[in-house]
Amino acid sequence: MNLNELLPSIEPQSLYAPVMAEIKEIKRLTSMEVFYRIEMPGGEDLGHQPGQFVEVSIFGVGEAPFSISSSPTLKGSFELGVRKAGMLTDVMTRLQPGTKLGIRGPFGTGVDVEKFKGKDVLIIAGGIGLVPMRSMINYVLDRREEFGRLIICYGSKSQKDLLFTDEIAKWEADPKVEFHVTVDQGGESWKGNVGVITTLIPSLNLDLTNTACCVCGPPIMYRFVLMALKSKGVSDESIYMSLERRMKCGVGKCGHCQINSSYVCQDGPVYHYPNLKNLQEAL
Amino acid sequence: MVQFYLDAERLPAFTAHLMTQKTVIAPHAKGQKSFTFETVTEPDQVVLDYPRVMQSIRKFFLPPREELLTFDLTENSYEVTDVEPVNAIFLGVHSYDVAAVGRLDYNFSVGSPERNYLTRRQGAVFIGVSFVPDAYHFSGSVNIRPEDATGCDIFLTKLFDGYVLEVHTEVGEELVEGFDMPAHDAGRPTTGHFQQHIDVPQTKLSEIMEQSYDNAVWEETAEQCVGCGTCNLVCPTCYCFNVDEAVDVTVTKGHRERHWDGCMLRKFSEVAGGEVFRESLASRQRHRIFRKFKYISDTTGQPWCVGCGRCTAACPAHISIVGIVNRLISDHGQAVVAPI
Numbered sequence A: 001m002n003l004n005e006l007l008p009s010i011e012p013q014s015l016y017a018p019v020m021a022e023i024k025e026i027k028r029l030t031s032m033e034v035f036y037r038i039e040m041p042g043g044e045d046l047g048h049q050p051g052q053f054v055e056v057s058i059f060g061v062g063e064a065p066f067s068i069s070s071s072p073t074l075k076g077s078f079e080l081g082v083r084k085a086g087m088l089t090d091v092m093t094r095l096q097p098g099t100k101l102g103i104r105g106p107f108g109t110g111v112d113v114e115k116f117k118g119k120d121v122l123i124i125a126g127g128i129g130l131v132p133m134r135s136m137i138n139y140v141l142d143r144r145e146e147f148g149r150l151i152i153c154y155g156s157k158s159q160k161d162l163l164f165t166d167e168i169a170k171w172e173a174d175p176k177v178e179f180h181v182t183v184d185q186g187g188e189s190w191k192g193n194v195g196v197i198t199t200l201i202p203s204l205n206l207d208l209t210n211t212a213c214c215v216c217g218p219p220i221m222y223r224f225v226l227m228a229l230k231s232k233g234v235s236d237e238s239i240y241m242s243l244e245r246r247m248k249c250g251v252g253k254c255g256h257c258q259i260n261s262s263y264v265c266q267d268g269p270v271y272h273y274p275n276l277k278n279l280q281e282a283l
Numbered sequence B: 001m002v003q004f005y006l007d008a009e010r011l012p013a014f015t016a017h018l019m020t021q022k023t024v025i026a027p028h029a030k031g032q033k034s035f036t037f038e039t040v041t042e043p044d045q046v047v048l049d050y051p052r053v054m055q056s057i058r059k060f061f062l063p064p065r066e067e068l069l070t071f072d073l074t075e076n077s078y079e080v081t082d083v084e085p086v087n088a089i090f091l092g093v094h095s096y097d098v099a100a101v102g103r104l105d106y107n108f109s110v111g112s113p114e115r116n117y118l119t120r121r122q123g124a125v126f127i128g129v130s131f132v133p134d135a136y137h138f139s140g141s142v143n144i145r146p147e148d149a150t151g152c153d154i155f156l157t158k159l160f161d162g163y164v165l166e167v168h169t170e171v172g173e174e175l176v177e178g179f180d181m182p183a184h185d186a187g188r189p190t191t192g193h194f195q196q197h198i199d200v201p202q203t204k205l206s207e208i209m210e211q212s213y214d215n216a217v218w219e220e221t222a223e224q225c226v227g228c229g230t231c232n233l234v235c236p237t238c239y240c241f242n243v244d245e246a247v248d249v250t251v252t253k254g255h256r257e258r259h260w261d262g263c264m265l266r267k268f269s270e271v272a273g274g275e276v277f278r279e280s281l282a283s284r285q286r287h288r289i290f291r292k293f294k295y296i297s298d299t300t301g302q303p304w305c306v307g308c309g310r311c312t313a314a315c316p317a318h319i320s321i322v323g324i325v326n327r328l329i330s331d332h333g334q335a336v337v338a339p340i
């Protein structure tokens, strides 16, 4: 482990230098969430997989990780969905199109789409978990013939917290998408399901031999979704989970994102569930 | 390998000889009982007989605060901050601290090799010195002896009134060139015995940890631990960091900097929404100990604790890392009777 022996073989990288990318479009999704479409210099593609993330920074304010919400099939720009949670995200909500942000990434391990090809795809998204899952959803929609059924279960706090409502309307109208939605708290104008996301699972009609499932949501959700999927007979091997941890560097150096021995920014955020079983801190 | 005899009285002259070649960084006394590595300006201020320095030489390669880039808010532009190689002779480093640098080398070159650390690290030359273990050292238990010269270009082993000076590399040969010393051919002594021991050979530790995830010791230490993070701060192999922005008073310019962080601090694992993934002090203590003896070790085959004893010596709650590890061992009936 002598560095002088190692050095010739390593090419040190300037890991913390962002690329300045321009916000092309901003849309309010809810009172708390904002949508951004961002263009890299020269309209270059990010070259990401669904489920990967970028580090976004504003000088003088800070840097934070955000999942890439658009599918790699979207060319020329990429999209984010950001919830107001603190300093950086608050400043972000007040930006105008044309502003440039610092972008590093894409980072992490996303969904291995090859493993999903030819299969029925089941997406389970709670709250802001729809933001990363939308990347996979749109990927499947854009390459529809490569996948089997597309089943989406989405849970939200209330009707006014629903994200991407215009896209939801399209999914609901699409005969090739099985879209199920529920809210924790119903209201007068809400005609749909009321209850937590796990209530959507028992009545799903799944081909257990040929379904791959992707789960993303708030920390509390995973254990319950897992129980519901298992009692449905879904095998461990067909489950993928996207986890969130605190992240600073995104490149396996700062230590913040660790779950036991695993760096979420490297091995995750999307994990194959069998690999999570020996990480006691994961779920 | 050649051996010389360096008379203690000639140490300042030897230091001065080194200073003609490169910057020399060596231990200096700071107050009554503290010692710290600093750039040498007066050769006779160098102290080679010291129990341990507060901060290991990690601080030169991974500074407590380090500017990553500067930005201009009016232009919304930035420049990556230049990093210079430290390019110095580190004189008088203990074997465990040299070993710790090797651990950091691994962390910063594995995966995405990091320019900042690896650039600073260039040109560093190590002149080790043997030490007499005190009440906290236990590096022998992780196979790092006081007279272990691994990673050193030159190594000094203390005799009564002088040092056996061994030249281990070509770089070392160049350093001593032109400095007259008598040859030494009487071998070198071992320098004392450890008072602190881990009760199993190092190779067994990973297996012990494997069985200790739910040990009661985590909860028990949590009752004393105040979560101050001092143990992280003083550890020569801790490398976790946070990143912050600093804006000048003019609000037109500023910089992004990283600073040392510690997994014993509550905020370390907190995310938006308020979830703290290692909320209990017990889970944080386990994480710290597992980072030293299990997680990276399972991949590299080496413990990430080098047995310097700093975390124990500095802990306000008197939590002993050797105490924790030995407790895990005894709970599994694994202790070997004769300490190594």
Ligand SMILES: Cc1cc2nc3c(=O)[nH]c(=O)nc-3n(C[C@H](O)[C@H](O)[C@H](O)COP(=O)(O)OP(=O)(O)OC[C@H]3O[C@@H](n4cnc5c(N)ncnc54)[C@H](O)[C@@H]3O)c2cc1C
Pocket (backbone or CB within 6 Å): A053, A062, A063, A064, A065, A066, A067, A068, A081, A082, A083, A084, A085, A086, A087, A088, A089, A090, A128, A131, A132, A243, A244, A245, A246, A247, A248, A269, B270, B271, B272, B273, B274
């Ligand atoms: C892989 C990944 C993907 C994410 N994707 C999205 C997304 O698509 N949309 C979205 O809105 N949010 C996402 N987040 C969460 C997002 O990173 C946080 O909301 C953001 O860091 C808050 O920054 P802030 O400066 O606004 O908050 P701060 O003012 O820094 O703090 C507000 C809260 O956020 C926590 N926090 C601070 N830094 C981090 C950090 N680096 N990581 C996580 N939490 C932090 C603080 O502990 C505090 O509780 C993702 C996080 C990760 C790890």
Ligand code: SF4
Pocket (backbone or CB within 6 Å): B224, B225, B226, B227, B228, B229, B230, B231, B232, B264, B311, B314, B315, B316, B317, B318, B319
């Ligand atoms: S130094 Fe001691 S009290 Fe402070 S966090 Fe470490 S173990 Fe706990």
Ligand code: SF4
Pocket (backbone or CB within 6 Å): B231, B234, B235, B236, B237, B238, B292, B304, B305, B306, B307, B308, B309, B310, B311, B312, B321
């Ligand atoms: S864990 Fe404690 S004894 Fe081990 S290297 Fe770190 S500070 Fe030294």
Ligand code: FES
Pocket (backbone or CB within 6 Å): A246, A247, A248, A249, A250, A251, A252, A253, A254, A255, A256, A257, A258, A263, A264, A265, A266
């Ligand atoms: S985010 Fe820094 S190590 Fe993963």
